[in-house]
Amino acid sequence: MSVRCPIQVSETAARSEKASYDFREIEARWLPFWEQDGTFAADLDDNTRPRKYVCDMFPYPSGDLHMGHAEAFAIGDVPARYWRMRGFNVLHPIGWDSFGLPAENAAIKNNAHPAEWTYANIDTQAASFRRYAISADWSRRLHTSDPEYYQWTQWLFLQFYKRGLAYRKDSPVNWCPSCQTVLANEQVVDGACERCKTPVTKKSLNQWYFKITDYADRLLEDMQQLEGTWPERVLAMQRNWIGRSTGASVRFDIADDAAEVGPIEVFTTRPDTLYGVTFMVVAADAPLAEELVTEAQRAELDSYREKLKSVSEIERQSADREKTGVFLGSYALHPLTGERLPIWASDYVLADYGTGAVMGVPAHDQRDLEFALAMDLPVTVVVDTGEEHPASTGTAASGEGTAINSPRWEGLPKQEAIEKAIEVFEDEGVGRAEVNYRLRDWLISRQRFWGAPIPVVHCADCGEVPVPEDQLPVTLPTDMRGEQLAPKGKSPLAAHAEWTTVSCPECGKTATRDTDTMDTFVDSSWYYLRYLDPRNSQEVFSTERANQWLPVDQYVGGVEHAILHLLYSRFFTKVLHDMGLVNFTEPFSALLNQGQVLNGGKAMSKSLGNGVDLGEQLDKYGVDAVRLTMVFASPPEDDVDWADVSPSGSAKFLSRAWRLAQDVTSAPGADPTAGAQPLRAVTHRTIADAEALLEDRKYNVVVARLMELVNAARKEIDSGAGPADPAVREAAETTAQLLSLVAPYTAEDMWALLGHEPSVANSTWPQVEQSLLVEDTVTAVVQVKGKLRDKLEVPADISAEELQQRALALPKIQRYITEGGGVRKVIVREPRLVNVVTG
């Protein structure tokens, strides 16, 4: 590139020869340069170079950057910088996920507006990121809490709505009593709020959902595209979460005495056990229970439901809890035998899985068995598994076996019986094959303030009316602060009469706005697309650009989002694909989950008092030393225990590397072919290895190789060819270039000391000279019966015959052969190995 360098190279060269490595001085020199130079701004319209998109999961602005950010961003910067030097047009943006609860809580506490806290923190973090020298394109910076951004989040909501993918329903939902809002299933961990760890309760509410279940199969199938480039465990977790199960749905008519109620459908993975049904169970908290209860039993159901309210989710989910329930007084009819089956209600049946009702097959399902034993219901065995009668053992016979007491598929083994049963259902018109998912629709309403308002108006006459697109964004009021934002069980926005009152877009009469805001995971489900076009006021993003730049080549972030952000983003991408806005179906081609930063084997936390302050580390060791430590400590996906690593060791290495550049006395452009060949071989071997290791994302090993190169160059300077040898210059220049992936300040300074114009980040990746990688001689090992017995130096191109001859001629080997009773067989892998089998 053309350089408008504010720092004259001569100036740097004029620095005292004996100067020592001073990271503060170096940081002060180069940070302003990169800023003024715009070194990392991407030109998205440059079509002359191949493109790469490197994206880090954007941060939430909670206070300043911490050690976790330092690790993630140090790692993400490596491929971004590498590909840049390899000649790619690299997009490496940054932004903030700036809606969310902490801002609101801080605002309540400090009698402020959430925006004040949020944007102040963003400024602090932005300054720290700059200092941390991420090769980010700052011109594309975005914040999800900006109206310019959330206008499009709202627009996307409207598109989902149009396509029937956003809808409202009454349902029992997860409620966090502390955050005073509902939560999506994905945000409930072990029955507690993912954010604040408070046990969640169930509440029946009318809420907005995104119909992610429509995409369950595609979310599953498209994982093929990610195989090998996403961590296996993330794929496993998503598969697990989606929880596809195959079986059949079966219809049970209701007996005459409650004929006004329609038939109930159930889902089962074991249609072959239909003849073993002795009762039916519906979820106690589902509307179905109310419909099926007889007048005589109503009081009992009501009191049971009342009792359930006091049971926490954690308790309810424990599998060893005793089964409880009430008889509803009504009966279902067995679809094949016509037998009357009592219908019960219980909390072991989930209202929002399948149809909220199950057929009770106590002999072959453990939960049904426990229920039957508790309620004294009959247990009919219909699969012969060779086990004892479940009623006496208390263990359901769920294994393989042949059907018995099952006229229509008597004697068939399990799998065949399942198939036959489904056939029978279809013939009789009582059921069919069906697939069910554990995945639920994504609950996106939140009863909190600091999020994108749901762009819907409720009108007494017209009902639910989406806000017309040309009236977006529906902005948050700026005049609410402090206590006015306190959670009250419904959105704080509901109390703002002026804001909620609008005229209906359809009929013009007075109507009210929806007062809920969207889950912040909606904001983050599409930000990687907005980076292409962050200021576009006409459209959500440019389809042309999206198709050029995405999917993201390397996505970097923590594994904690394995099924939250990553599942939602995959879902969004598929919807956008179906809308014709993008031509790909997966957003992230490759995913790297960096490990956590621990201290003393444990996650850093305030309560443990083992936190390490990033700012202090940077002040003490320098940015480069901290970054280098993060990258070198372990493979990127492994945790780094700060107690086990040595930032001072990293600083020492940086100083050693930097001194190479200082010691070089040959002129820029000196011809390395005239220099010391052994050092050149090390240099080029290092480059070649680094290339393979970088593609393989073994960044820690790249650093190790670099250390070897520095050691070799040092040796050459001190006790070899000396500082004037052009091979030494070549080694130092290579060091500067490779080092720039991890330690940009030191590398930039070395580059300048070596007489080059900045920035090293835009220098061309060194070309490997293949001829230097070829060794003339190699060490061959000679084994006798697989044990190493001797070695010999041989030409690299030695023939198998020649090698075998020489190996067998070795006196030591001769002795082993004699002792072993002669040669039986010789395995030769020229030029490195001979194995003699004796006896």
Add this chain to the structure above:
RNA sequence: GCCCCUGUAGCCCAACCGGUAGAGGCAUCGGACUUAAAAUCCGCUCAGUCCGGGUUCGAAUCCCGGCAGGGGCACCA
């Protein structure tokens, strides 16, 4: 209970297709420099790859069975 990942020197970690177990770092120890110390530089030591089987001429690597640690799911019919 089911599923996934990991196990190599005191510690963090390397080792292409099965082919010399050790690249790099930390720590320790020794030496050089120094009046001394710090800093710096040089060098040494340390394991036979969690355990038990198997395949193979040959296993850290592949297979089977355990053990230990970490993670995910779990009343999902």
